Amino acid sequence: MSEGTEQHCLPLSDGNRIPILGLGTSSPDQLDKGVTVKAVKTGIEIGYRHLDGAFMYGNEDEVGEAIRAKIADGTVKREDIFYTSKLWMTYLSPALVRACLETTLKSLKLDYVDLYLIHWPMGLKPSEKDLFPADASGKLLQDDVDICATWAAMESCKDAGLVRSIGVSNFNRSQLEMILNVPKLKYKPVCNQVECHPYLNQDKLLKYCKSKNIVLVGYSPLGKPNLRNLSNPILLNDPELKKIGEKHHKTPAQIVLRYQVQRGVVVIPKSFNPERMKQNTEIFDFQLTDEEMKAIDGRNRNWRYIPMKEFVDHPKYPFHDEY
Ligand code: A2P
Numbered sequence: 001m002s003e004g005t006e007q008h009c010l011p012l013s014d015g016n017r018i019p020i021l022g023l024g025t026s027s028p029d030q031l032d033k034g035v036t037v038k039a040v041k042t043g044i045e046i047g048y049r050h051l052d053g054a055f056m057y058g059n060e061d062e063v064g065e066a067i068r069a070k071i072a073d074g075t076v077k078r079e080d081i082f083y084t085s086k087l088w089m090t091y092l093s094p095a096l097v098r099a100c101l102e103t104t105l106k107s108l109k110l111d112y113v114d115l116y117l118i119h120w121p122m123g124l125k126p127s128e129k130d131l132f133p134a135d136a137s138g139k140l141l142q143d144d145v146d147i148c149a150t151w152a153a154m155e156s157c158k159d160a161g162l163v164r165s166i167g168v169s170n171f172n173r174s175q176l177e178m179i180l181n182v183p184k185l186k187y188k189p190v191c192n193q194v195e196c197h198p199y200l201n202q203d204k205l206l207k208y209c210k211s212k213n214i215v216l217v218g219y220s221p222l223g224k225p226n227l228r229n230l231s232n233p234i235l236l237n238d239p240e241l242k243k244i245g246e247k248h249h250k251t252p253a254q255i256v257l258r259y260q261v262q263r264g265v266v267v268i269p270k271s272f273n274p275e276r277m278k279q280n281t282e283i284f285d286f287q288l289t290d291e292e293m294k295a296i297d298g299r300n301r302n303w304r305y306i307p308m309k310e311f312v313d314h315p316k317y318p319f320h321d322e323y
Contacts, residue, residue, distance in 0.1 A: 024052050101116060151182065192215075215266060254283050261283060
């Protein structure tokens with residue numbers, strides 16, 4: 001994938017297209033001002049055209065600055081870029097949806113985003129200052145918002161031209177069904193963005209989404225190698241992935257990314273390191289055999305690196321169901 005190379009895309013149910021490989025822009029670490037700008041500019045220079053962001057990541061001003069700089073210097077046009085943002089949990093009330101999106105657009109200094117997602121089906125009480133509003137004892141202030149009403153407000157944002165496509169994230173099957181069964185549904189969610197990698201391959205959810213023409217976008221496709229939690233299995237150290245990688249002269253990271261694009265899953269690995277950013281794009285010049293795909297499927301252990309345990313008692317917690 002280099003400048004000028006045609007992007008590998010999947011069609012969306014609303015007629016738009018999504019590049020199958022994107023650059024994640026979230027970071028668990030407090031980054032110095034300017035780090036995101038530099039990384040996103042480098043990403044665009046390397047050839048990324050799909051950038052995955054969110055209101056919650058707190059750096060959309062920098063992502064926007066990088067996109068605008070690369071438009072200004074002639075590297076890309078606005079229409080070459082596919083930018084995703086996400087509606088945060090404190091804005092799920094229908095009356096607040098557009099406000100959150102407008103804040104995003106103001107930070108980006110762009111007129112529209114390509115894809116806007118409901119970040120989580122779980123609501124938190126509205127708050128302008130806190131992403132995670134809590135009471136004096138630290139308990140999160142949950143809000144049980146009707147996600148179908150939130151969806152109708154998302155549809156209005158598309159009609160207003162502020163966003164090209166709309167979708168959801170972290171929804172389980174029954175939550176997707178709730179939206180698909182809305183009697184006056186105007187637009188279907190084009191995608192469901194969920195954690196997805198060989199240790200959580202989301203086989204059943206993927207089959208379901210494909211049957212409804214919903215694209216599955218996989219976040220944390222590398223198994224969050226930066227998470228410093230000793231109880232987590234380290235995906236990129238998996239011997240099977242290493243073995244397959246050696247055969248193809250590819251790294252385990254490239255193998256897990258190739259695995260996803262080959263099964264029709266959009267991947268959005270995050271890296272702010274130029275070498276790894278580039279390495280993660282070099283996945284279109286080889287193919288995994290059926291046996292290798294099966295062997296990688298066999299590594300599944302339904303392991304969530306992001307179980308959101310602090311939300312288990314939320315009425316809309318998505319991970320009680322099998323999928
Ligand atoms: P860095 O930004 O230093 O490259 P995930 O997308 O699964 O959440 O993983 C993101 C993490 O994986 C980041 O911390 C990133 O670190 C690291 N990473 C990205 N690409 C690779 C790669 N090719 N090999 C190893 N680690 C990677």
